[in-house]
Amino acid sequence: MTLDMPDAPPAVPAESADGQAPAIRITALAREPRPDALGAEPVIELRDVSCYYGSFRAVRNVDISVARQRITALIGPSGCGKSTLLRTMNRMNDLVPSYRTEGRVLFDGQDLFAPGVDPVAVRRRVGMVFQKPNPFPKSVYDNVAFGPRINGYKGNMDELVERSLRRAALWDDVKDKLKQSGMALSGGQQQRLCIARTIAIEPEVILMDEPCSALDPRSTLQIEELMAELKRDYTIIIVTHNMQQAARASDTTIFMTMGDDRAGYVVETGETIQIFTNPKHRLTEDYVSGRFG
Amino acid sequence: MAALAPASRTDSRFEPALMRRKVTGTLFYGACVAAIALLLLTLIVLLVDVFVRAAPWLDLQFLTSPPSSRPARAGILPAIVGTLEIGIIVGVVTFPIGVAAAIYLVEYASDSWINRLLQTNISNLAGVPSIIYGILGLAVFVRALAMGPTILAAALTLSLLILPVVIIASVEALKAVPHAQREGAYALGASRWQMVSRSVLPAAAPGIMTGVILAMARAIGEAAPLILIGAFTFVTFLPNPISGQYTVLPIQIYGWANRPQDDFQGISAAAIVVILALMLILNALALIVRARLSRHIQW
Incomplete structure (x- = not known):
């Protein structure tokens, strides 16, 4: 399992050793349940969320709101818990035996971890695209039809497959090879196939876990253009190691790092342009200017 | 293939012994081929023997x-x-x-x-x-x-x-x-x-x-x-x-x-x-x- 587990403590500048301070500040900011700075309505809200693998706390006390129909980037150094946090938003980490979440993850105001909420139902509404393209060893058509079939789709499957592939900007590439293996496509096409497969079940949110890290620059650009298209209909949250990508492709940026206890926490959230040009916190400035991470 | 000119200041702590390394490699390759040949030979002898004995009796009846x-x-x-x-x-x-x-x-x-x-x-x-x-x-x-x-x-x-x-x-x-x-x-x-x-x-x-x-x-x-x-x-x-x-x-x-x-x-x-x-x-x-x-x- 590819988990964003901490490997080594980052070189945090000495003056930021007061690891608690930023978390408290952000908490105070986000305590009032109100739409974010743009007035957009939040679709996902995290309230004092901490993530544990066994007794190890990987992420602590996160309070963030994710606005609807925008692209939110999660950035931060390796091992700061970005992927872990992303995977709590569709309960993907429930599959890790020792994993446990504290706090509340609200989706349209409803707590995803409340008793009686089925993670299978959650994942139908909050889709996910992974770091390495993982098409099924089936035809292109069957890859896209997989989600609709398991979720009991009753409409016209051919239409849905074509529409999904068109929205993923893949139709022209594959319209003549729908019966060929999805694994025979190029890396960038495979990732767009995975996006097509995800939007075929009409989720509200698409989580993307470093979707371009295995792709070449041209494919990366295609995916970014696609994301800009998709945000008209979907809310996208993307974890990325690539700061240029966050700066280019996202509207809002959440910067995470980890404290001396190796637990990741949110340092600062804001408009992407503000985070990159006028960060409020010293740690953010050091990170986005390339001084660590 | 032209041999490389000797390095002007060859470090005496290295002993490349290229020839010996090549011979070792060839010997090992030979041993592998011999192993597979032994296997194939046994199988062929067995099959030929069986087929020769069986031939007169193998028919639709x-x-x-x-x-x-x-x-x-x-x-x-x-x-x-x-x-x-x-x-x-x-x-x-x-x-x-x-x-x-x-x-x-x-x-x-x-x-x-x-x-x-x-x-x-x-x-x-x-x-x-x-x-x-x-x-x-x-x-x-x-x-x-x-x-x-x-x-x-x-x-x-x-x-x-x-x-x-x-x-x-x-x-x-x-x-x-x-x-x-x-x-x-x-x-x-x-x-x-x-x-x-x-x-x-x-x-x-x-x-x-x-x-x-x-x-x-x-x-x-x-x-x-x-x-x-x-x-x-x-x-x-x-x-x-x-x-x-x-x-x-x-x-x-x-x-x-x-x-x-x-x-x-x-x-x-x-x-x-x-x-x-x-x-x-x-x-x-x-x-x-x-x-x-x-x-x-x-x-």
Whole structure:
């Protein structure tokens, strides 16, 4: 399992050793349940969320709101818990035996971890695209039809497959090879196939876990253009190691790092342009200017 | 190829000894070739010998007649039918049970010491000599369950014998499916069973089918356990699966090879050719199934 587990403590500048301070500040900011700075309505809200693998706390006390129909980037150094946090938003980490979440993850105001909420139902509404393209060893058509079939789709499957592939900007590439293996496509096409497969079940949110890290620059650009298209209909949250990508492709940026206890926490959230040009916190400035991470 | 000019300031602490390294490499390559040649040679000698002895006896009459005490009229049909009946029952029994057990071990069981013990034990069972399974089959199927010495009892005994092999092959095939495939299915809102049945199983199918077919080939080649549970060497009628006497190819070969007459040695060789052909068909089938099922898979 590819988990964003901490490997080594980052070189945090000495003056930021007061690891608690930023978390408290952000908490105070986000305590009032109100739409974010743009007035957009939040679709996902995290309230004092901490993530544990066994007794190890990987992420602590996160309070963030994710606005609807925008692209939110999660950035931060390796091992700061970005992927872990992303995977709590569709309960993907429930599959890790020792994993446990504290706090509340609200989706349209409803707590995803409340008793009686089925993670299978959650994942139908909050889709996910992974770091390495993982098409099924089936035809292109069957890859896209997989989600609709398991979720009991009753409409016209051919239409849905074509529409999904068109929205993923893949139709022209594959319209003549729908019966060929999805694994025979190029890396960038495979990732767009995975996006097509995800939007075929009409989720509200698409989580993307470093979707371009295995792709070449041209494919990366295609995916970014696609994301800009998709945000008209979907809310996208993307974890990325690539700061240029966050700066280019996202509207809002959440910067995470980890404290001396190796637990990741949110340092600062804001408009992407503000985070990159006028960060409020010293740690953010050091990170986005390339001084660590 | 021009030799490299000697380095002007060759460090005396290095002793490249290129020649010696090349000779070592060549020697090892030679040893590998010799090993494979020995293997092939043995096989060829065996096959040629068998075919030469079998040739005079192999004809349609041999394939379509029951055995006879007169060599010229002896045939192998009851043994072929018995072997096919056993093969079908073994496949029908071991495929669902073996695959289900493997799915449990890989997809459902937690990583507890009990499950690790279970897996280790299954591996050990695969190494238990087949004669032991014969004793088990005699005690359980033939006597306790009162099936008597029938095809059914023989098939169930052989199923027990190859179940560990089927389970191990299926476990390996399931484990070879990348974890990302499971996550991909889950991320689309699949339940665990949908994830297993629509994503993991199709991806593991080539490996599972290959394992099952090869295990079946092993089952129908076994003679030792069937001697214990009462296969006959002289059966002149087509066996009924649930009652009456039966024979199978390996037992028939054993029976004929035990006869003193030279003619029966030839007939025995002919039967060996038949069983080899059957094995070849099964192996070819495994290859074809594998190629067909894995046409979309590339990892």
